[in-house]
Amino acid sequence: MSKVSVLIIEDTPAESEALVKVLTQNNYAIAGVATTFSEALALFYKNTVDIVIIDVFLNGIPEGITFAETINITPDISRPFVFLTSSNDRQIFERAKLTKPFSFLLKPFNELEILYAIEMAVEKFYEQSNVFLSDDLDTVLSTDSLFIKKKNSLKKVLIDDIVYIEVEERYCNIITEHEKFVIMISLTKISELLEKNKFVKTHRNYIVNANKIEEIVLHDNLVILKGNHKVTLSEKHKDFIKKLNILK
Template identity: 45%
Template sequence: MKGVKIMIIEDDRHDAGLLEDMLLDHGYEVGGIANSLQEALRLFHAIEPDLVIIDIFLHGKKDGITFAEQISEEEDSRKPFIFLTSAADRNTFEAAKLTAPFSYLLKPFNELELQYAIELAIEKFAGAPAGVFAMEEKHTIMLQDIFFIKRGNVLAKIALDDIQYIEVEGKYSKIVCNKEKYLVQQPLKLILGRLPAIRFVRVHRNYIVNIREVAKVNLIDNEIVLEDGRTVLFSRRYFDDFMRAFDILR
């Protein structure tokens, strides 16, 4: 599991360093720091962050707002962003509000305020109810090809490409990846409904499989053998759906 990749736009070197340290301490990945509009636009398209924290004023101009407007123009390039500023006047707030920021932070702020702002921004961008991460430590939010999951005080992400299979474990579902496993407090049926059907198929009442991970099928033992040698049971009830999806992928 990787930390959420965050890009910082901040022209004050000291403030940028403090913010970077806070993010790293909480398990986030800092994809890069930009201190001007031009550099920010170049870096944004180069690193494709999961979230951007934007200082409204860059070298005395409201270039942070200009940046937010530009990345919001195209649907494919939109990302959640948080405005950061020391300006508490109403005019600045109203100008920033027109870009529909996903959260807003006033300097100085503490680590807890930063954490809440990040969680709220991702929830809002995904269209999830506010406070989802606070309600369930093992709740997930899905955006494009990524599951965002909260574990303790860390908000991290699981790429769909890394998932081998998902199985029922009591009242939880266990997401099994190449190197790690994660328990989420959501039923298998709900998770399946959020996954792309062409890639993930239910093969048993207790299992969903990433068909890209399938190496072969053992019809005698009702087993699906994955690329790393792990096996997952399948049932005849779901076998036809599995084979149709597998044919489409090939």
Template identity: 40%
Template sequence: MQPVKIMIVEDDPQQAALLQDMLLEQDYEITGIAGTLPEALKLFYTQPPDLVIIDVYLHGKRDGITFATQINESGDMQKPFIFLTSAADRTTFEAARLTTPFSYLLKPFNELELQYAMELAIERSAGADSGQFTATAEKHTVLIHDFFFVKNGNTLAKIMLDDILYIEVEGKYCKIVAGKEKYLVQQPLKLLLERLPEQQFIRVHRNFMVNIRSVMKLNLQENEIVLSGGQSILYSRRYLDSFLHLFDVLK
């Protein structure tokens, strides 16, 4: 599990330090702090974040909006961002709105307001139709590209898809096993399978889905799959052909 990487664009050192402390308290990772437009662009491309928090005004200019416009045009590197500002006028808001931020915070804000804004930004950037999995009231996971954002308590963390060993049905939930970590998700296995890369995750039993990159051995006599973490799960003959089809088998 990896922390969510946050980049801060803020020209006031005290405000930047306060914001950084709030984020570190919530177990986020700070990639860096930029106080000017050139610094922000350099930091964004050299240490890509998962989410950017941008002050609208940098040294009296709307360079935060300029920066947001440029990262919106960065193709595959485009990231969700949150605006923050002490300017409450409608003109500033409308100018910022054109860049489609994922949230908009007015200074001064508190830690809870920041936390909620960030969670909404991440969930909106994923989109409900492109992979949001609803779990218990205390946990949520959102699939973006090749990793999950996982909400656990008051923090968000990343789980890389490659780190997932298998997913198992557990009552009304599915248990995602990633290394030594386990997460319960309130979604059926079939729905998770539809939302994960089909060339990487495959159903091998009515109760199991496996990451084929974690497969180390296949015991044909015991109907057992041995994974890279040392775990063993059962497979069903019903799914064997489709499972073997993904591998080059030398005889």
């Protein structure tokens, strides 16, 4: 589980400093603070960025929107973002609104508001609404990672790092090579994970990352995974081995 990294595009140092302070306090990593459009682009491509916070006006011109538009054009690099604005200028907002999914925050804002805005941006971007606010869900699934809400903050787990998942009713135990933690995720998303071919079901309760399989002990009905994790293999789900063969 790693920190979610945030790129801040803000030209007023006082405000960016406040933002950095709030975000670091809440266990976010800062990928960088950009004050201009070009700087922002450079930082965006250089570092891993999960979320972008964009001030609409950079040095008096709505360059923030331009940036959002730029990253929105290419779907692969596109990221969730939050607009910050101090004016309720309508025309600018009409333009900003076109950069969907659109979330914005009016200045001045307090700590809770920015955290809420970030969560909303992630939900909207990955089209999985009402996850972080509900009592029985806390995980949003993106193409390569899981965003998990822990207290006021978001955490990120790369899907490739997951060794196996143990499903227990509403909860899932996520086991990576070094960590083990509980998330709440809907079953539909679990099956989405399975569809991507990276994961296989070895048992009613176990979903295993196919790349992490070290050995399959058929007579013991065991699958041995990296980090010496052992998972039960049930009769019903043995079929996946054939699939593996084909893959090999």
